[in-house]
Amino acid sequence: MPSSLPGYRNFARQAKIDQSFLAIPDAKLAGEELKTLTAEPHIAASPEDYKTAEYVAGKFKAAGLETSIVPYKAWLNMPISVSVEAFGSNGAELMKGPVPEHVDDDPYQSDSRVTPAFNGSSPSGDVTAEVVYANYGRPEDFKKLTDMGIDVRGKIVLVRYGANFRGVKVYIAQQYGAAGVLIYSDPADDGYFRGDMYPHGPYRPATSVQRGAVQYLFKYPGDALTPGVASRPDLPASERLSPQNAPNLPKIPSEPLSYHDAAPILEHLTGPDVPHGWQGALPFTYHVGPGVKVHMVLKMDYKYRTIWDVIGRVKGTEFPDEWVIAGNHRDAWVYGAVDPNSGTAAMLEAVHGLGALLQQGWKPKRSILFCSWDAEEEGLIGSTEWAEDHAKELEHAVAYFNTDVGVAGPNFEAAAVPSLKEFIRNVTKEVPSPKGGTVYDAWKKSDENEEHHRSGNGSSTHSNNGAAAGAAGDVEVGDLGSGSDYTPFIQHLGVPSTDVGSSGPYGVYHSVFDDFAWFTLNADPTFVYEQEMARVFGLEVLHMADADVLPYDYVTYGKEIADYLDAAQKSAANNNVAGLDFSAAGAAVQQFIAAAGLVRQKQDHPGADMAAFNAKLRQVEGDFLSEQGLPNRPWYKHTIYAPGEYTGYAAVVIPGVNEAIDAKDSARAAAQLAVLTQAIQRATATLQAAAQ
């Protein structure tokens, strides 16, 4: 337990509250909550999903939160039927699928409410075409095919999961003129090549499929038909886009496959050997094609469906307009034991702890909101619509704390805006780890351990994308990309955000096997990491709600931006993008750092009335937003962080500038550099005013 922390005149008082809180979250209860939440498949907008909303609302109410279930109406697809057949060059049938997901011994797999595996946001389609294998479906993979003289126009592109967001694979395939996409899980990436398969271990078995949205979320997340607008049930149709005009909906059909179903296709592809690095772990030599024709028929039921966020509030006594928001999604592709309900159980136990404090008479200075989002899997819909609904109030929100995959294993991980990296490290120094010592100690140890398995599902984990700059000598807190519900808060509205979780070997992501049986065998048999995450998540909320001075660390933020500018300048040189003058931006960020240093002194020695100072501190993140947003994707307004247009989940830093450099567009890069410089200057002026 630290004796002092930034933000507190008297941390001893807060430390007592923390101790009272930390005593409450309960491993056994978390396990029971997880079991209840994952008893049935509960895909967004289903009756079972509504049951989980009521369950969570009940828990919120029991803790003393003012609770409501908030519906939105979103344009969503559900599969009516899915068929994929493959034929060799002699016309012989090679496979007819998909086969249902099945292993020898899993108590949950046979529920009739399990939907066929499908891609959220895929259109219906009936395509027969030659197959081309395109590795991970990255820009460089499609370019390589072009260099080999292979045209994917009119073809069905077979790609493997990993290295980027699945929506990016479809996006690039569509740009190259493909007629359809099949996305399979190669055992090299999350199957037997990594370790034993479920039920013998945590990795993906042969028939297991990674479902998932292929929405172009790098354009905008949320309901496809209402970008920037809350899709309240009463929003008239005239204020919604028509589906064919929705920029974040793919135009070509796509379908996820198990390696059981993909192997016969891959094995019969002929043509050139694959380029170096494209071979996976299936027991034959991969080729790019031709040699196999696939007939894929996807019948999707698209309609407006109602989804349900659950919001629980405690009003702040001193600064009721300064919201501290903590959220986790509740909907799952099937059972979602890890993703997301390990996070939900942790959140419920954090709420449990908060309820105990409330019962003891404690009240927060700032308002606290716990949010159980719906339809995250289809494209961060519940969080995005609610954030769009409350954009005005959120201008004063002091933080959004996210957890999605709360517990997939024992390794704590975090991502945050730079201003909250020190904050999250400090929180973990107060929470005991099941491994002994504090969460911080264990985190540091696993960070230092080269053999630490960062994530079991290749590159497709939700959180902690990208390496953080400037964290030398301390545990790494990642940058916020996308793939979970912090996106509307930080990247659309400028609410300082964090994302926490606990990872481990996890090969059943988005499959039927992400269930309570898998969880108790592999992730956290005694739910002690659930308890840990409840404590971390809850302490984040408590610290932010009661701090005398908002504990943002803008010196680190400035240094990270300075690093980003240096890297972009080098990248411009490497890409032969001439005529860029980084000097104004460089000067701006140095002034930002200087002003942040003065502000930090004031933060460390707070006076009596910090209200106006705090308001200025909060405003800095908002200053980083640009009114016009990023080129071609105006919903993304943050000038420092965005999900990459060609990576999807992974963060791109100073995205306007870097993506223009990558595109070798010097005019756009110069314009975006000016936008960035102005944003830094706005933020600097706010810091300078705060330092007065």
Add this chain to the structure above:
Amino acid sequence: MPSSLPGYRNFARQAKIDQSFLAIPDAKLAGEELKTLTAEPHIAASPEDYKTAEYVAGKFKAAGLETSIVPYKAWLNMPISVSVEAFGSNGAELMKGPVPEHVDDDPYQSDSRVTPAFNGSSPSGDVTAEVVYANYGRPEDFKKLTDMGIDVRGKIVLVRYGANFRGVKVYIAQQYGAAGVLIYSDPADDGYFRGDMYPHGPYRPATSVQRGAVQYLFKYPGDALTPGVASRPDLPASERLSPQNAPNLPKIPSEPLSYHDAAPILEHLTGPDVPHGWQGALPFTYHVGPGVKVHMVLKMDYKYRTIWDVIGRVKGTEFPDEWVIAGNHRDAWVYGAVDPNSGTAAMLEAVHGLGALLQQGWKPKRSILFCSWDAEEEGLIGSTEWAEDHAKELEHAVAYFNTDVGVAGPNFEAAAVPSLKEFIRNVTKEVPSPKGGTVYDAWKKSDENEEHHRSGNGSSTHSNNGAAAGAAGDVEVGDLGSGSDYTPFIQHLGVPSTDVGSSGPYGVYHSVFDDFAWFTLNADPTFVYEQEMARVFGLEVLHMADADVLPYDYVTYGKEIADYLDAAQKSAANNNVAGLDFSAAGAAVQQFIAAAGLVRQKQDHPGADMAAFNAKLRQVEGDFLSEQGLPNRPWYKHTIYAPGEYTGYAAVVIPGVNEAIDAKDSARAAAQLAVLTQAIQRATATLQAAAQ
């Protein structure tokens, strides 16, 4: 064609001879010779091996060489029977093998003279034991098992080919107390993971086995019972060791397996998941064991067997005692189309060209010897015994030129002592490449191409081991390690040596499928690379035989030694080997470089009588030998190059010093540094005398 070359007063005269020579080697004839040589399995000491000796002798004689077939008597094993059975923990039989090597369509595979796959130098044995998987069987792999608490004493160690010489795998397993070793070919290393399998491509099919010697050749090569002594047929038994006292014979049985036979064993191993990097390309998760028992029974027929070198000579007119030796082995594990008879065919066409020159009345200044070695596969036996037989004459030999895998594909490669790296580059600038331009041009291009497949059979290729120091900006010529017949010449006797070949994807190494059918499908269908290698190999001989001044480049040699000393000094620091004073060695090598510079000036402006100068130049390499040899392996006398004790084929530079540092033995390192310093000082004194 260069207009001048180091070593020639008048290169124009030599250039005309070169042109006459280059016109003769014939692609079609090389193909016919290769087909004849590989018509039957011709393992060393077999009647078919003798037939190939007679065939080669006939070609030598036809070219006008004074030719003899020289027999030696060596202690060799042949398999009587081989059996490997595996049982699961419940006693059920998992496999019973080995199965014969077989693919759907190969015309050579079914010959009754194909021996079962076996390891040369393995003892007989009958062992039943639990299996432990030990990855590549490197020191770090066995150490990892120890760290995991796994004891291999009394166990059968299952290792995969790659990363080191197979004899090293057995050597370390023996040191760790294993009862036996199974060595299999994982498809990750030379099978379907790399590319299409034979007959659809060049890589190793399921049943294909890599035979090979497990002789501890890093102790000494050649006949196991006569280290340092020629095993002439009349050498009395009293002057031969008894087999149980021969230090280069393994004490535990070992047997090579195909992945077809190894897979059921690996698949049923239980226990811990394998460490990172140990997983191969078979379609299941690898474990280290236990869970599988193997019963292996090897019955070997050990006896003295007669082998046959073929030696063809042309006496030199001016310096008959200065031998220029060119050699290639002839014996093969089975058919040996690539290894070694692609080299034999190239050598025969080089001899063909030489014969044409002789017919035109040309005579070499120095004596030329072409050598067709036998029993290389069992441990460089034919070359080693002959070299030991002629140790005295070889003190004046000016070069040994080797080719083993002459042609496995289109990528020229070379290894050499540093003094001959410039020489070999110059030779390749005169020879046209089938790709256009010169061999040098094509070599440079493929060297620059990152995607160039250096070798198809993982790390187990014979030649060109290790990266060369000091070749920045020019094509890489590797260092000489071991694994082919240059070893007795350079490392035992100090004859300056080179090794050349042409590589490509080659997954059938040491299997029945290394046959004429594979060769014409994959390596060189029109034998144009055979022609290229004949020209390169022949020009090496011609240039060395007729040079006015021996074209050794001692400046480069000195610089490389200086680099080795720098690296060793860093390695000593990293290994905390204190108390080593590199200053004397460093000073010695600087004096060497200075003297080499003066010598080079004299080489570049040769006077009329260079005999005494040439003799001094030749003596320098001999000065690098130490009388006592390396610690625990006195046969290896060269202080700059040796095969690594724990790598086998790969070169270890300044081996006495570096291996002592690796063993953290500072006393031994200091003593070896003194030995090395004295060697450099001897060589420097010789150079200084030459420069007078």
